[in-house]
Amino acid sequence: MRIGILGTGVLAAALGEGWARAGHEVAIGGRSRVKAETLVGRLGHGVRAVPPREAVVGRDAVLLAVSWDGVEDMLESVRAADGVLDGTPLIDPTNAVAHGVGTLLTGNGESMAARIAGLAPGARVVKAFHLFPAGRWTSPPDGGHSRVTVAMCGDDPAALDVVGELVRDVGGIPATLGALDRVRQLEEVAGFVIGLAFAGFDPNSAVPQVPQVPQDPQVPQVL
Numbered sequence: 744m745r746i747g748i749l750g751t752g753v754l755a756a757a758l759g760e761g762w763a764r765a766g767h768e769v770a771i772g773g774r775s776r777v778k779a780e781t782l783v784g785r786l787g788h789g790v791r792a793v794p795p796r797e798a799v800v801g802r803d804a805v806l807l808a809v810s811w812d813g814v815e816d817m818l819e820s821v822r823a824a825d826g827v828l829d830g831t832p833l834i835d836p837t838n839a840v841a842h843g844v845g846t847l848l849t850g851n852g853e854s855m856a857a858r859i860a861g862l863a864p865g866a867r868v869v870k871a872f873h874l875f876p877a878g879r880w881t882s883p884p885d886g887g888h889s890r891v892t893v894a895m896c897g898d899d900p901a902a903l904d905v906v907g908e909l910v911r912d913v914g915g916i917p918a919t920l921g922a923l924d925r926v927r928q929l930e931e932v933a934g935f936v937i938g939l940a941f942a943g944f945d946p947n948s949a950v951p952q953v954p955q956v957p958q959d960p961q962v963p964q965v966l
């Protein structure tokens with residue numbers, strides 16, 4: 744796939760490396776050209792530094808790897824309002840949560856994914872990759888650790904398929920929880936995990952070990 748990444752930080756580096764290692768063509772655009780060039784120099788694998796607008800044109804998928812409060816600026820800089828992302832799977836990994844507390848900073852029941860969908864008309868927004876630390880994606884899938892499930896929300900089945908493939912390519916198991924009208928639940932989970940971790944508790948010990956429920960073909964599946 745031809746993948747564009749907006750942002751030059753920790754998550755852009757981890758997923759850029761993972762996807763390039765899996766054989767995808769990756770182009771990275773950040774507000775700082777110097778940071779983009781430094782990052783691609785580190786990543787190798789043919790990853791290219793491009794202006795942000797170029798990172799979103801003609802891509803099979805775009806990752807919006809910027810801080811939640813930089814989303815608006817970044818989407819404005821690629822002129823997303825003009826519909827440049829129309830039809831493109833746009834991955835939203837952002838966490839708008841209060842640092843060390845975990846409460847969501849999007850007000851009035853709003854989600855970041857819905858905000859992004861509003862700023863990028865026509866984009867096929869998929870919430871994914873927001874829950875696990877970036878380091879989880881930097882070792883190859885056979886790197887010795889067990890595979891993790893990446894819960895996703897999105898409205899477009901084809902975009903969910905594309906992002907699901909990108910999840911598998913870095914060693915995850917994709918699981919669609921529902922459409923974007925359910926995405927706030929996913930965003931709250933990140934706040935739950937962060938809140939417990941910063942309070943000194945192991946978030947893994949705060950969820951029950953529920954056995955997997957066998958799928959009944961007669962029952963409509965959420966996942």
Ligand SMILES: NC(=O)c1ccc[n+]([C@@H]2O[C@H](COP(=O)([O-])OP(=O)(O)OC[C@H]3O[C@@H](n4cnc5c(N)ncnc54)[C@H](OP(=O)(O)O)[C@@H]3O)[C@@H](O)[C@H]2O)c1
Pocket residue numbers: 749750751752753754755773774775778807808809810811812813814816817836837838839872873874875876877878
């Ligand atoms: N790191 C993780 O483990 C992880 C895991 C899951 C989800 N996430 C989410 O992924 C996103 C990126 O996280 P990160 O860890 O990669 O963050 P980071 O290392 O701090 O990088 C943030 C990126 O956002 C850019 N940015 C910030 N404000 C901007 C603005 N106004 N306009 C344009 N670009 C702007 C930064 O550009 P400059 O460098 O020029 O400031 C940088 O490229 C965040 O929303 C985070 O919540 C991160």
